[in-house]
Amino acid sequence: MLNPMRNEKGQAIVILTFAMIVLLLFAALAIDGGNLFVVKRQTQNASDAGALAGARQLVLECAKLGMNPGPNEANIRNQVLRMVSANNPGATAKVYYVDANGQRLSQNEVGTLGVVPCSCGNRAMGVEVVVHGSAPAFIAGLIGRNKMEAESAAKARFGTVAQVTTGLYPFTRRNVPLTFNEQVTLRVLDDADELPGNFGWLSWDGSNDTPDLVAALTTPGTSYKYYNPGQPPNWVADTNDHLITAGKWMQGKPGNKNADGVRDQLNKFISTQTPLIIPLYDTVMGSGSDTNYRVASFAAFVLRSYDFTGKNKSMTGTFIKWVTNGDWGQGIPCNEEAGAYSVKLIQ
Numbered sequence: 525m526l527n528p529m530r531n532e533k534g535q536a537i538v539i540l541t542f543a544m545i546v547l548l549l550f551a552a553l554a555i556d557g558g559n560l561f562v563v564k565r566q567t568q569n570a571s572d573a574g575a576l577a578g579a580r581q582l583v584l585e586c587a588k589l590g591m592n593p594g595p596n597e598a599n600i601r602n603q604v605l606r607m608v609s610a611n612n613p614g615a616t617a618k619v620y621y622v623d624a625n626g627q628r629l630s631q632n633e634v635g636t637l638g639v640v641p642c643s644c645g646n647r648a649m650g651v652e653v654v655v656h657g658s659a660p661a662f663i664a665g666l667i668g669r670n671k672m673e674a675e676s677a678a679k680a681r682f683g684t685v686a687q688v689t690t691g692l693y694p695f696t697r698r699n700v701p702l703t704f705n706e707q708v709t710l711r712v713l714d715d716a717d718e719l720p721g722n723f724g725w726l727s728w729d730g731s732n733d734t735p736d737l738v739a740a741l742t743t744p745g746t747s748y749k750y751y752n753p754g755q756p757p758n759w760v761a762d763t764n765d766h767l768i769t770a771g772k773w774m775q776g777k778p779g780n781k782n783a784d785g786v787r788d789q790l791n792k793f794i795s796t797q798t799p800l801i802i803p804l805y806d807t808v809m810g811s812g813s814d815t816n817y818r819v820a821s822f823a824a825f826v827l828r829s830y831d832f833t834g835k836n837k838s839m840t841g842t843f844i845k846w847v848t849n850g851d852w853g854q855g856i857p858c859n860e861e862a863g864a865y866s867v868k869l870i871q
Contacts, residue, residue: 567657567676570612572869575680578604578619578634578651579867580847583682586642587845587863591705595640604634604653615657621648626679626870628652644858650681650870679871683852685801685822685864687769690849692747692801692822694726694740695839696774699804699820702843704863707828712837714778715815717808723839724815725777726803732777732813738785743798750774753816756809768819770853774803776815782832790830790839799824799846801864821856822864824848 581603585595601619608617619634621641629641629648641648658673697710700720709721716724728740728750740746752765753773768774793800806820824846830839845863852866 563657563659563672564674564676566612567615567655567674568678570608570615570617570657571653571655571676571678572680573607573611574604574617574619574653574655575651575678575869576867577607578653579680579682582621582640582648582651583845583847583865583867585640586647587704589642595642597635597637597640600640600651601633601635604651608653608655612655612657615655617656618654620652620654622650622652622679622681624649624681626650626652626681647858649683650679650867652677652679652871677871678869680867680869682847682865682867684856684861685848685850685866686853687767688747688801688803688822688848688850688864689767690748691744692768692803693745694728694737694747694777695723696726696803696805696817697721697723698808699806699862701860702823702862704843704845707840707842709838709840712832712839714776715808715811716776716805716817724817725781726817727775727777730775734781734783734785737777737781738783738789741786741789741793743792756816759816768803770819770821773816773818774805776810776813776817778812778815782837787830787832790827793827794829797826799826799844799848801846801848804862821862822848822850823862824864 578600581600585599588594604619605617608615620631621629621634623629629646630637634651654675654677656673656675658671697716698720710723711721713722713724716722725737727736728747730753736746747768748766750766750768751761751763753775754760754762755773802823802825803819804821804823805817807818809816824844825841826844827839827841831837843863845865847865847867850866852868
């Protein structure tokens, strides 16, 4: 005769076994699912950081176009991989050039083309970075899944700066085509519009004091004090508008300001070779303390020397291609860009 108690004990063991299996599966979902989320987040952070670094390095490499040595693909790829490794050690990455719309220029990776596409006709405007990362599985390893894997992609591109938030320095010149990486001399005049090679000092808030100019030349500058002086012919100022963008006006600061503090700051720029982001103008109105310049674009200038003692007071330096803060705009022809760029994610 069968013992009903023994049957019940046997059923309980079976039920308990299935319950434990279900609990293990839920544990696998909870632990390894959370682990997969972490891996996914790490790969996305790595692809974002790598894409931004790659787009920035693309600008700096294309700035060497025509120089010896010229643009180097390895530098772009290495910058991407460095940032990917810093954000997700052990992850692998694929890197591609993209155009202004984020479409790949080629299915061949950066580093295999032999040249950097920098020419205006079919140039690269950014990079796409695809990161593959993994981490050891825990509970899921019991059912044969030893790794939690994830893949993320990001695209970043550069564009010409349309507005600068900080680090803008207080002198300007006309927005004429620039010769990059070659030494130029800019004459210091109260009315910078007499010749394209002339420049005038700027006042962000209308002050004409030399200490204010010294402060504006002290890194990171005082362009945050800028207020919009308005538009001609009425010039109704908006003291709450502090954003310097293309199309707005800036106030002039007459005089060459040959003071110790001014020279001290310029000497620092010369010794550090700091790229100075400056606004360029397309229209000037007035003269002297009533001079106003309309912003056309932004450029990067490296100061080499200056001479404020003779009749032809001047600054000598080099216009370069550089990446700075601020948002970029589209639609400026490649051969008219002024050399100041910013980068941002587009996917």
